[in-house]
Amino acid sequence: MNISINTIAQNNLRRKIFRSIAIAGAVMVVSATLFSITTVMDSVELSLKRSIQRLGADIMVVPKGSEVKAKASLLSGEPTEFYMDNTIEDRIKKIKGVKQTAVQLYLLTSKYRCCDVGEMLMIGFDPKNDFTIMPWLTESLKRDIKDDEAIMGRAITAFQVGSSVTAYGRVFKIVGMIEQTGMKFIDTSMFLPMDGVRKAIEESKNKGNKTVNIPENKISTVLVQVTPDMPPSRVAIFIEYDIPGVTAIVSEEVISTVRKQLFILLKSVLSISVLLWVMAIFLIGLVFSMIVNERRREIGLLRAMGAKKKDIFQLIMTEASILSVIGGLAGIVLGGSFLFFFKDFIRSSLNIPYLWPEMLQFALLIYLTLLLSLLTGAIAAFYPAVRSMKMEPYAAIRKGE
Amino acid sequence: MIELTEISKHYIIGKEKLKAADNVNLKVEKGDFLSIVGHSGSGKTTLLSIVGALTKPDIGTVKINGTNLWSISDNELSELRNKLMNFIFQFSSLIPTLTVLENVLLPTAFSKERINRNDYAMALLDMVRIQDKANMYPSQLSGGQQRRVAIARAFINEPAIVLADEPTGDLDEETEAEIMTLFRKMNEDKGVTFLLVTHSSEIAKQCKKIYRMTHGILKPL
Numbered sequence: 001m002n003i004s005i006n007t008i009a010q011n012n013l014r015r016k017i018f019r020s021i022a023i024a025g026a027v028m029v030v031s032a033t034l035f036s037i038t039t040v041m042d043s044v045e046l047s048l049k050r051s052i053q054r055l056g057a058d059i060m061v062v063p064k065g066s067e068v069k070a071k072a073s074l075l076s077g078e079p080t081e082f083y084m085d086n087t088i089e090d091r092i093k094k095i096k097g098v099k100q101t102a103v104q105l106y107l108l109t110s111k112y113r114c115c116d117v118g119e120m121l122m123i124g125f126d127p128k129n130d131f132t133i134m135p136w137l138t139e140s141l142k143r144d145i146k147d148d149e150a151i152m153g154r155a156i157t158a159f160q161v162g163s164s165v166t167a168y169g170r171v172f173k174i175v176g177m178i179e180q181t182g183m184k185f186i187d188t189s190m191f192l193p194m195d196g197v198r199k200a201i202e203e204s205k206n207k208g209n210k211t212v213n214i215p216e217n218k219i220s221t222v223l224v225q226v227t228p229d230m231p232p233s234r235v236a237i238f239i240e241y242d243i244p245g246v247t248a249i250v251s252e253e254v255i256s257t258v259r260k261q262l263f264i265l266l267k268s269v270l271s272i273s274v275l276l277w278v279m280a281i282f283l284i285g286l287v288f289s290m291i292v293n294e295r296r297r298e299i300g301l302l303r304a305m306g307a308k309k310k311d312i313f314q315l316i317m318t319e320a321s322i323l324s325v326i327g328g329l330a331g332i333v334l335g336g337s338f339l340f341f342f343k344d345f346i347r348s349s350l351n352i353p354y355l356w357p358e359m360l361q362f363a364l365l366i367y368l369t370l371l372l373s374l375l376t377g378a379i380a381a382f383y384p385a386v387r388s389m390k391m392e393p394y395a396a397i398r399k400g401e
Numbered sequence: 402m403i404e405l406t407e408i409s410k411h412y413i414i415g416k417e418k419l420k421a422a423d424n425v426n427l428k429v430e431k432g433d434f435l436s437i438v439g440h441s442g443s444g445k446t447t448l449l450s451i452v453g454a455l456t457k458p459d460i461g462t463v464k465i466n467g468t469n470l471w472s473i474s475d476n477e478l479s480e481l482r483n484k485l486m487n488f489i490f491q492f493s494s495l496i497p498t499l500t501v502l503e504n505v506l507l508p509t510a511f512s513k514e515r516i517n518r519n520d521y522a523m524a525l526l527d528m529v530r531i532q533d534k535a536n537m538y539p540s541q542l543s544g545g546q547q548r549r550v551a552i553a554r555a556f557i558n559e560p561a562i563v564l565a566d567e568p569t570g571d572l573d574e575e576t577e578a579e580i581m582t583l584f585r586k587m588n589e590d591k592g593v594t595f596l597l598v599t600h601s602s603e604i605a606k607q608c609k610k611i612y613r614m615t616h617g618i619l620k621p622l
Contacts, residue, residue: 001519003506008499015498301494304455306483306511306558308476394447394456397490 005311009318019291020323023284027327027373028334030280033273035335035369040346041266042357042365048255051075051183056132057102057223058232060249061092061239067247070221071254074185079108079121083218088243092222095238097230102129105197106220107212109167109190117158121189122167124197132223133191137176147196149173154180155187165190169207170200224248262350277376284380288320292384299388300396309389316388320381321374328373332366402594403429403452403562408461410447410617421447422458423617429596431561434588436597436605438622439614445598446491446566448614452596453486453564454478465562483511487555491567493547495539495554501526502535505554518557525553528583544571552580556587562594563587569604581607 013020055074062070066082073080089103105124109117125133127145134141137151139161145151150172152159164171172192181187192200204212226235236248292299299312307315339346357365408425411418421444429435439445450456451463454470463470465485470478487508488494495504505522509515526532529549531542539547548571555563563584569577581604587593597608605611611622 001502001506002515002517003499003503003510005510007503008496008507008510011498011503297492297494298496300455301490301496302507302511303479304453304482304488304490305508305554306479308479308511310476311479311511392456394450397455 005315006318009315009322013319013322019287023287023377024323024327024330026280026284027324027376028331030273030277030376031328031331031369031373032335032338033276033331034270034372035332035365036338037266037270037273038369039335039339039357039362039365040350041263041270042361044259044262044266044350046357046361047183048259050181051251051255055183055186055223055251056135056225058226058251059224059236059239060251061088061222061224061243061246062220062249064245064247067249070247070249073106073121074183074249074251074254075258078184079106079119079189081106081108082220083214084220084246086217086219088246089219089222091243092224092239095235095242097226097235097238098224099227100129100131100225102126102131102223103194103219104132104221104223105194105214105218107197107201107214117156117165117167117190120156121185122197122200123189123191124194125191126194131225133178136178136181136186138179139176141176145175145193147193147199149175149193149196151176151178151191153178153187153189153191155184156190167192168200168204168210168212170196170203172196277372281376281380284320284377285383288316288381288384289387291319292316292388295388296391296396296399299391300393300398303391303393303396312389313385316381316385317378320377320385324373324375324377325370327377328370331373332369335369402431402433402466403427403596404462404464405448405452406462406464408448408451408458408463410444410451410456410458420444420617422451422619425461425617425619427612427619429594431594432588432592433610434585434595434597434608435610435612436599436608437612437614437619438599438602438605440600443614444617445614448619449488449564449566449596449598453488454482455488479511480513483508483558485560486562486564487558487560489551489555489563489565489568491570493539493544494551495547497539500536500538501531501542501550504539504550505557507554508558512558522553522557525556526550529553530579545573545576548572549576549580552583556593559591560593562596564596564598566598567600568597569599569601577604 060070063082063084069080069082072078086103089101092098092101103126107122109120109122127134133151150165152174154177159165159174161174161177164173178186198216201212201214204210226232232250232252236250239246239248302312405425405427408422410422411420425448437445437448451458457471496507499507502522505525506518509518523532523535526535529552531546531549534542534546552568569580572580584595588595597604599605612619613622
C-alpha cells in the first residue's frame with residue numbers, strides 16, 4: 001500500500017459522504033443548467049443557420065396578407081395554403097438584383113379523405129428551375145423526376161424510397177428523401193413535381209375522395225435568390241414596390257428576428273445560471289473554509305510529518321477537484337437526460353427548426369462543461385487552500401485543539 | 402546534534418505577555434535520551450515545537466546538525482521534519498479518515514523516496530501490540546490504542562530524532578513501561594535521539610538527562 005495525497009483526499013471525501021454529496025450536488029445543478037442551456041442555444045443557432053442555408057432562397061414572395069401563415073409554415077412547419085397568380089414569377093425575374101426564381105405550390109393532404117398520409121403539406125415544385133429541393137436529396141437521382149414520382153421529407157418515416165403514396169387519387173412513387181434539416185417545413189413535407197401536382201388536382205375531380213379546386217395559373221410562393229452585389233432586403237423592397245399584392249419575406253430577417261427573440265429569453269436563463277454559478281462558487285468556498293477551519297489540527301499534523309505547503313494546497317484542491325468533476329459529470333448526465341427526455345417539449349416550446357449539435361460540437365460542450373465544473377471547485381477552494389497552506393504548523397495544531 | 406541558543410518565545414494572552422521560552426540554551430547530542438519536566442503551561446510543548454521547527458522563536462537560533470533551521474526554505478524545513486525527526490503529540494494525532502495502517506504510513510506520503518513500507522509499518526504495529534487493528538479506523542480504538550498507533554507512526558521514516566510530548570500520558574502503567582522499553586531499545590539499538598516532555602517524574606527518571614522548565618526557563622537537574 002502506497003499512501004499519497006490523493007489517498008488522503010479520497011478518504012476524506014468518502015468519510016464525509018453527505019458533505020461530499022452536497023458539494024458535488026451544487027456543482028451538478030450548475031453544470032446541468034449551464035450544459036442544457038448552452039446546448040439548446042447552440043442547437044438553436046445551428047438550426048437557424050442551417051435553415052437559411054437549407055431554404056436556399058434569400059427571399060420568399062407570398063400573397064399579401066399571407067406573411068404570418070408563411071412565416072409559421074417556414075419556422076414551425078404548420079401546413080398552410082395560400083395562392084397567387086403565376087405571372088408574378090416573370091415579373092419578379094425582371095426586378096434588379098434577382099438572380100434566380102423557383103415557384104412552389106402548397107397543397108394540404110387530409111387523412112382518410114384523399115391521401116395515405118395525415119394532414120401535411122404537399123409542395124409542388126418546378127424541377128427545371130429548382131434550387132431548393134433536388135440538391136438536398138440523401139442520394140442524388142441523376143435524372144429528371146417524373147410527374148408520378150415524389151420526394152419525402154426525412155421526418156416522414158412511414159414511407160421509404162421505392163414505396164408508393166396516394167394523394168388525391170394519384171399514386172406517386174417515392175424516389176428520394178431529403179436530408180434532415182430540422183425545419184418541419186421541409187422535414188415533414190412531400191415534394192412533387194409541379195406537373196404531378198397539377199395532374200393530382202385534375203384527377204381529384206374523378207378519382208379522389210376530396211376534390212381540389214386550384215386553378216392552373218395559381219402558385220403559392222416564388223422563392224428568390226439574389227445576386228451577390230445586392231442585399232436581399234433591398235431586392236425585397238423593389239419587389240414589393242413593383243408588384244402590388246405581394247409580400248417579400250427576407251429569410252435572414254425572419255431567422256434573425258426569431259434568433260433575437262429566442263436569445264433574449266435564453267440569455268435571461270443563462271444569466272440566472274451564471275448567477276447560480278457564482279452563488280455555487282461562494283457557497284462551496286464557504287464550505288471549504290469551514291472544512292479548513294475544522295481540519296486545522298490535521299493540517300498542522302501533516303505539516304509536522306513533513307508535508308510541504310504545496311502538499312496542503314494540493315490536498316484541498318484535490319478534494320475540490322474530485323467533487324467538481326463528479327458533480328460536473330453528474331450534471332452533464334442530468335442535463336443530457338433532460339434534453340433527451342424533453343426533446344419534443346423543447347422543440348414544441350421553441351416552435352422553430354431544431355437540430356441537435358453535431359458530435360464534435362457536442363463533445364466540445366461536454367468538455368467545456370467539465371472544465372467549468374472543475375473551475376467551480378478550483379475557484380471556490382482556492383482561497384481556503386491558500387489559507388490552509390499558510391498556517392504555521394504549531395499555531396494550526398493549537399487552534400485545532 | 403540539536404543546539405538551541407538564547408531562545409525566547411512569548412505569547413500575548415489578553416493583555417498579558419506570557420513567556421513560553423525565556424533565553425533557553427540547550428545542546429542535545431546524537432543518541433541522547435533527554436526529558437524535560439515541568440508543570441502545565443511552563444513552556445515545555447512550545448520548546449518542543451521550536452526544536453521541531455513547528456514554530457519560530459522570537460529570538461535565538463535553532464541548529465540541527467549545524468543547520469540553522471530558520472535560514473533554510475520552508476520546503477527544506479518540511480523535508481528535514483520528514484526525514485530527520487518525528488513527533489508524538491499529547492493529543493490524539495491520528496487522521497480520522499485513515500485506517501490504523503494508513504495512519505502509520507502517513508509520513509511516507511511526503512517522502513521523496515516512495516518506498517513501500519507496509520511490512521515495516523506492520524512490524525511497528527506489532528511492536529506496540531496493535532497489529533490486529535491495522536484495518537480499523539481511529540474512532541474504533543481506545544485512547545491508549547490510538548496513542549500506540551501514533552508511537553508506531555513516529556518511527557516509520559526511521560527518524561534520527563523523536564520529539565515526544567507526554568508520550569505515555571493516557572496509558573496504563575504496564576503499557577507505559579512497554580513504551581518506555583521500546584524507546585530505550587530504539588535509543589540503544591538504532592541510536593535514535595529522544596527528547597521527551599513530561600510532567601511525570603517517573604518517566605523522567607528513566608532518561609539519561611533531565612531538565613526542568615519553569616515559566617519558560619530551562620535548567621538541568
